[in-house]
Amino acid sequence: PRSTPEMWPDLIQNAKEGGLDVIQTYVFWNGHEPSPGNYYFEDRYDPVKFIKLVHQAGLYVHLRIGPYICGEWNFGGFPVWLKYVPGIQFRTDNGPFKAQMQKFTEKIVNMMKAEKLFEPQGGPIMSQIEIEYGPIGWEIGAPGKAYTKWAAQMAVGLGTGVPWIMCKQEDAPDPIIDTCNGFYCENFMPNANYKPKMWTEAW
Numbered sequence: 483p484r485s486t487p488e489m490w491p492d493l494i495q496n497a498k499e500g501g502l503d504v505i506q507t508y509v510f511w512n513g514h515e516p517s518p519g520n521y522y523f524e525d526r527y528d529p530v531k532f533i534k535l536v537h538q539a540g541l542y543v544h545l546r547i548g549p550y551i552c553g554e555w556n557f558g559g560f561p562v563w564l565k566y567v568p569g570i571q572f573r574t575d576n577g578p579f580k581a582q583m584q585k586f587t588e589k590i591v592n593m594m595k596a597e598k599l600f601e602p603q604g605g606p607i608m609s610q611i612e613i614e615y616g617p618i619g620w621e622i623g624a625p626g627k628a629y630t631k632w633a634a635q636m637a638v639g640l641g642t643g644v645p646w647i648m649c650k651q652e653d654a655p656d657p658i659i660d661t662c663n664g665f666y667c668e669n670f671m672p673n674a675n676y677k678p679k680m681w682t683e684a685w
Contacts, residue, residue, distance in 0.1 A: 483513055483526040490532055494539045504607070505536050506544040506682070508551040509590055512561040521589065529590075530597050533606065542601075544682075545594070546610040549586050573618065575628040584636055587611070591640045601644045610682075611637040614650040614663060627653070634658045649682040 513527045536543050551559040570578040601607040619626030634655040637646045647659045654660035661680040662670035
């Protein structure tokens with residue numbers, strides 16, 4: 483949504499000409515579900531159209547679902563109505579939050595499947611669940627660890643056929659790939675030698 487659909491072809495082509503072969507894109511929950519159960523996937527909030535354009539250009543897609551995305555975006559991409567869900571606590575081992583997070587994640591994954599957009603079908607080659615949660619999980623302890631494990635299992639259980647990553651998450655549970663998020667990543671190694679070394683953000 484930081485650009486309009488009219489801009490997408492040129493932006494994608496410029497990325498390709500610059501030597502990129504993968505386009506990362508967030509999924510903005512607050513734009514897609516402005517009120518509970520009311521979804522919007524049109525205009526600049528049309529991920530299907532964007533992904534198809536990337537594919538037509540011969541590039542790959544990394545779909546960063548989140549659904550908390552940070553992204554220097556209002557409320558980290560969470561819709562404002564989410565904070566009024568009774569009993570909710572964000573990004574921890576909390577039933578109301580996990581229910582809403584799973585519902586939205588499933589919505590996006592099922593949309594990708596219906597449009598045959600995951601890599602086995604010709605679309606995104608990987609997906610991301612959560613973002614930059616490692617330091618938060620470490621700070622809050624057991625609830626953070628339980629939430630991380632749940633998020634990983636929930637994502638993998640959706641059967642996308644593509645790998646899932648967590649960035650800045652050193653204890654990412656198998657088979658989730660932990661990736662480097664920062665400026666100095668030359669010495670970064672994932673938490674298992676059978677996972678690829680990946681750098682998702684440079685800042």
